[in-house]
Amino acid sequence: MSNERITDANKLVSRYALWAAGGGLIPVPTLDIAAIVAVQIKMVSDLSKLYGVPFSQDRAKTVVSALIGGVLPGALAGGSLAVLGTVIKLIPIVGTAVGMAVSSGFAYALTQAVGKVFVLHYETGGSLLNFEPEKVRSHFEKEFKGAQAAPETPVAA
Template sequence: MSTAEVTAAPAEEYTPELRADDARALVKRCALWGAGAGLLPFPLLDVALVTGVQVKMIYELSKLYDVPFSENRAKAIIGSLANTVVPGTAAAGLVGGVASLVKSVPVVGTVIGLAVSPTVSYAVTYAIGRVFIQHFETGGTLLNFNPDQLREHFKAEFEAAKADAPSTVEAAKAAADTKTEAKPAATKAS
């Protein structure tokens, strides 16, 4: 057999099902990172990190679905959706800002903030990711994303994620450790 006749086996085709699986895994991983960032005892630093995780998640989802990305548009959408479940966040430009600010109250505030902030951060990040998956799966882009039309779906995803969120620092750390050991996602065939 000549070298011209030897061909490599075709790479696994990147199907819509594999892409959806990768998207869900990405959202779950980012939600856990969001919960971890919510554990930080420093008011507002945790908010900045959670927002960064959410923007990065939307960027990665945009790449996965071959959708053009705009950081400013992503931040505006995040603020609009988060305001649905955490009032006042859009005005302050902060996701989870209320839970974060509670941490500034000595002792009691820190304890309450650490109990609430990871759950809120996890649930908001997860719900944002799930809404974007649905939007991108139906051919949407960041430019035609209408938060008002997806608000009810976001609320439902948020409530489901809140129920599923790690409830303690140990659970959040264990969940994050489990996800870092997961096998890497399939790659697109070239």
């Protein structure tokens, strides 16, 4: 494990988490989600380059969707408004403002968690082809909850 590479990976993850948070501020429902997903896929692409891992946009979309899809039911069951941030934006004026703030924080935490899981996977010699979302589900959920509680925590490897 290269400390310099981990530092560079942490910087990438933090930068893209902030970009994703910005995507959550887009007031148009569904356009915000498209922007956040695009940021996450670009982050995985850049992490893949950093680690010299072949990148496939289709595979990255599949893996990221599977990771995030696993968190949503738990967030909904917990009564999290963050999941409903995009829907809340449909309510004129107040709903738009609240939805933007909620979506932004949720996008930040999700992107941090996606990034941390990929850094760990790549640090242990993994690739996009052998990435199994179910095997990292509990780690992803832990990273997601941690990112919601304490933004910008460094990736531990």
